[in-house]
Amino acid sequence: HAADAQRTDLMTITRYVLNEQSKHPEARGDLTILLSHIVLGCKFVCSAVNKAGLAKLIGLAGDTNIQGEEQKKLDVLSNDVFINALKSSGRANVLVSEENEEPIFVEASKRGRYCVVFDPLDGSSNIDCGVSIGTIFGIYMLQEGSEGTVADVLKPGKNMVAAGYCMYGSSCTLVLSTGTGANGFTLDPSLGEFILTHPNIKIPKKGKIYSVNEGNAKNWDQPTTSYVEKAKFPIDGSSPKSLRYIGSMVADVHRTLLYGGIFMYPADKKSPNGKLRVLYEVFPMSFLVEQAGGQSFTGQGRALDIVPKNIHERSPIFLGSYDDVEEIKALYSAAE
Numbered sequence: 260h261a262a263d264a265q266r267t268d269l270m271t272i273t274r275y276v277l278n279e280q281s282k283h284p285e286a287r288g289d290l291t292i293l294l295s296h297i298v299l300g301c302k303f304v305c306s307a308v309n310k311a312g313l314a315k316l317i318g319l320a321g322d323t324n325i326q327g328e329e330q331k332k333l334d335v336l337s338n339d340v341f342i343n344a345l346k347s348s349g350r351a352n353v354l355v356s357e358e359n360e361e362p363i364f365v366e367a368s369k370r371g372r373y374c375v376v377f378d379p380l381d382g383s384s385n386i387d388c389g390v391s392i393g394t395i396f397g398i399y400m401l402q403e404g405s406e407g408t409v410a411d412v413l414k415p416g417k418n419m420v421a422a423g424y425c426m427y428g429s430s431c432t433l434v435l436s437t438g439t440g441a442n443g444f445t446l447d448p449s450l451g452e453f454i455l456t457h458p459n460i461k462i463p464k465k466g467k468i469y470s471v472n473e474g475n476a477k478n479w480d481q482p483t484t485s486y487v488e489k490a491k492f493p494i495d496g497s498s499p500k501s502l503r504y505i506g507s508m509v510a511d512v513h514r515t516l517l518y519g520g521i522f523m524y525p526a527d528k529k530s531p532n533g534k535l536r537v538l539y540e541v542f543p544m545s546f547l548v549e550q551a552g553g554q555s556f557t558g559q560g561r562a563l564d565i566v567p568k569n570i571h572e573r574s575p576i577f578l579g580s581y582d583d584v585e586e587i588k589a590l591y592s593a594a595e
């Protein structure tokens with residue numbers, strides 16, 4: 260019986276990654292191990308995020324613990340969790356975190372072949388009010404013959420071997436791609452396992468939602484202004500689009516993947532490169548969106564083609580449904 264089979268034969272994220280691995284007979288299982296350490300980090304942060312409100316209420320946050328240390332802020336704690344999980348995997352080499360100015364080079368005895376770029380807790384302005392936040396990550400393989408240098412991560416996003424995010428929301432959802440489509444997993448708290456709930460995510464070809472911080476409109480360029488104007492006052496007889504903006508990239512991109520539409524953080528006069536970081540925000544999300552059949556554009560070209568010059572570089576970004584991104588691309592071409 261199909262329903263029974265579902266309950267007794269669960270596709271956990273580990274099982275899924277092992278299946279993927281078995282398609283590559285040469286694979287040594289290193290990526291599988293690395294990913295399982297990232298998954299552990301996500302579970303840890305999920306549990307900390309869920310307890311955060313309570314901890315505040317009973318006076319833990321900002322308090323000192325038994326060792327006399329101050330309780331760590333959630334974003335600092337999340338960063339420590341991921342760094343430790345990655346180092347202890349024995350499979351990581353160069354690490355880039357939004358929280359660290361400089362790249363981290365794993366010590367020789369624990370080094371592996373993978374470089375991980377990540378934002379341990381994105382959407383920090385939403386932490387204190389209980390709105391969804393998330394972790395974003397991307398994985399590169401070390402260049403042939405390299406011992407691990409910053410050059411190993413200053414590579415276009417299309418070179419990533421895997422990317423994903425984990426959203427700490429009403430449920431804990433992890434979306435992962437190892438380059439063969441995008442798949443969504445939901446944490447079953449009673450099992451402590453991520454279960455495949457959104458197999459082979461395909462973003463609708465065209466959406467009805469636009470997602471942008473419209474408070475910056477005064478400083479936008481012409482193509483962005485025209486796009487949003489058309490979304491609100493369509494001239495072709497179609498219905499206006501809905502606006503949804505959470506201000507948490509993971510949540511805004513997750514909705515865009517499932518419901519379609521466009522998410523944008525454009526350039527503006529005050530921030531000519533937008534706000535979002537190329538390595539650990541723009542690249543992983545663009546990777547997932549392309550894997551789901553959508554597009555990601557910078558205002559100049561394909562986002563995954565950017566060659567970053569420094570690890571915390573920013574870029575404008577327009578990503579989502581294929582047709583919606585075509586429209587913004589046309590507006591930029593017309594403005595040239």
Ligand code: AHM
Nearest residue numbers: 381382383384472506507508509534
């Ligand atoms: P953060 O890394 O400081 O949390 O900033 C990134 C966040 C994204 O999650 C979100 O898309 C964006 O900032 C929202 O920015 P704004 O408040 O300018 O709209």
Ligand code: MG
Nearest residue numbers: 357378381382
């Ligand atoms: Mg961030």
